[in-house]
Amino acid sequence: MIDFSLTDEQKQLQQLARDFTRNEIIPIASEYDQKEELPWQIVEKAHEVGLLNMSVPEHAGGLGLGMVDEAIIGEELAYGCMGIYTILMASELGITPILVGGTEEQQKRFLAPLVEKPALAAFALSEPNNGSDAAAMGTTAVLDGDEWVINGTKMWISNGGVADITVVFATTDKNGGHKATVAIVVPKDAPGQSYNKIKHKLGQRASLTSELVFDNVRVPKDHILGGIGDGFKIAMKTLDKTRIPVAAGSVGVARRAMEESIKYAKERAAFGKPIATFQAIQFKLAEMAMGIETGRLMSLKAAWLVDQGLPHGYESAIAKAYCSEMAFNAANEAIQVHGGYGYVGEYPVEKLLRDVKLNQIYEGTNEIQRVVISRNLLK
Ligand code: CAA
Ligand code: FAD
Secondary structure, eight states: OOOOOOOHHHHHHHHHHHHHIIIIIHHHHHHHHHHTOOOHHHHHHHHHHTOSSTTSOGGGTSOOOOHHHHHHHHHHHHHHOHHHHHHHHHHHHHHHHHHHHOOHHHHHHHHTHHHHSSOOEEEEOOBTTBSSSGGGOOOEEEEETTEEEEEEEEEEEETTTTOSEEEEEEESOTTSGGGGEEEEEEETTSTTEEEEEOOOOSSOTTSOEEEEEEEEEEEEGGGEESOTTOHHHHHHHHHHHHHHHHHHHHHHHHHHHHHHHHHHHHHOEETTEEGGGSHHHHHHHHHHHHHHHHHHHHHHHHHHHHHHTOOOHHHHHHHHHHHHHHHHHHHHHHHHHHGGGGGSTTSTHHHHHHHHHGGGTSSSOHHHHHHHHHHHHHO
């Protein structure tokens, strides 16, 4: 009934991502964290080896990888740097509404260019005044002849300003609630867009986060995904899927925290012996291992449900909340294992903590995951 083994193809993908992390991500992670700059060469190299925009379906020229594949790869990439992983993950997030709500023709039109060259997508739902209450969006889309005219401000958009396409969620009637919402694909070159880079983030500083301003931005009518009233539901169905890569990435961060802790605990001596001989340290490692194994299983279960076409929103919310909290605790304990040295940048563990804090906030805060979970229990 249950098979925990990876296919040969999945083992190859895992190895590819592991090598990419070791050779390309880890050597530059600290530098780009300090510079607060998106390493575009990673986007180019990921494109070269097939780790970019992997969910683009075969009919649009892509690899059409499934969610289990994405989760396996995500754990490996986030092991190297959660911020750099977010660049690639947010692009998959930008692609997903087109898979959820777009026609096959729209998928070919909007997604084929994303595999032909190194290019990113973005997902613009959150606004300055409403993040959790996503249906309360104030960005407007008005149909004028054969074009949508978009006005408003989106906030905290990963890849915002550099993405070739952004799926923008807007309302056709500010009093219409979710039933007035639309999802519209906006190309980077549509005039009227500007962006402001958000600086001084606590972590994930290699990932670009922007405020996006839309000032009478016009796009053709057929850039809408689904119809009027579908925007919010497309966003929800998207997030039901894309919270899984956040969970998988969290597992990767936790694994890094554990491996760094094991290494340090064997090297560092106190009271005449390695600190790894103290049970207090051993139990921290055991706790990390328990969380990683549990979190990985939950992420893969949720991913498997997606790939089977089965309901998965409840499981993905559990995976996202559980894994991000587990990883935060693992990173925190990794600093403790490293003592004073863990508190400074000489070792990678302080960055793990700063980076993974965001996993409890984006793609729906963990309070919102609990709203989703409890609504499922009570319905
Ligand atoms: N799938 C399909 N439909 C859904 C749905 C789902 N998962 N969830 C809700 N709906 C439907 C409901 O059935 C309802 O439809 P009807 O009126 O036709 O019955 C409609 O949508 C409204 O549903 P609710 O009344 O439940 O909606 P709500 O306003 O109470 O909000 C919420 C629910 C779960 C709190 C939602 O607003 C939410 O998920 N908020 C968090 C937003 C979020 O996750 N943002 C992430 C931004 S992206 C990001 O952060 C990316 C990154 O960092 C890289
Ligand atoms: P608020 O909604 O104002 O919440 C504030 C606090 O109140 C939180 O603790 C929250 O959990 C709690 N709260 C709110 N409502 C409830 C409730 N009903 N029950 C219990 N508690 C509640 N968004 C995008 O659209 N695209 C992106 O690419 C993207 N990337 C991001 C990158 C970064 C670096 C960051 C920081 C954010 C990003 N976001 C993105 C936005 C992110 O999804 C939101 O920050 C998040 O959904 C929370 O919204 P908010 O910040 O407005 O907080």
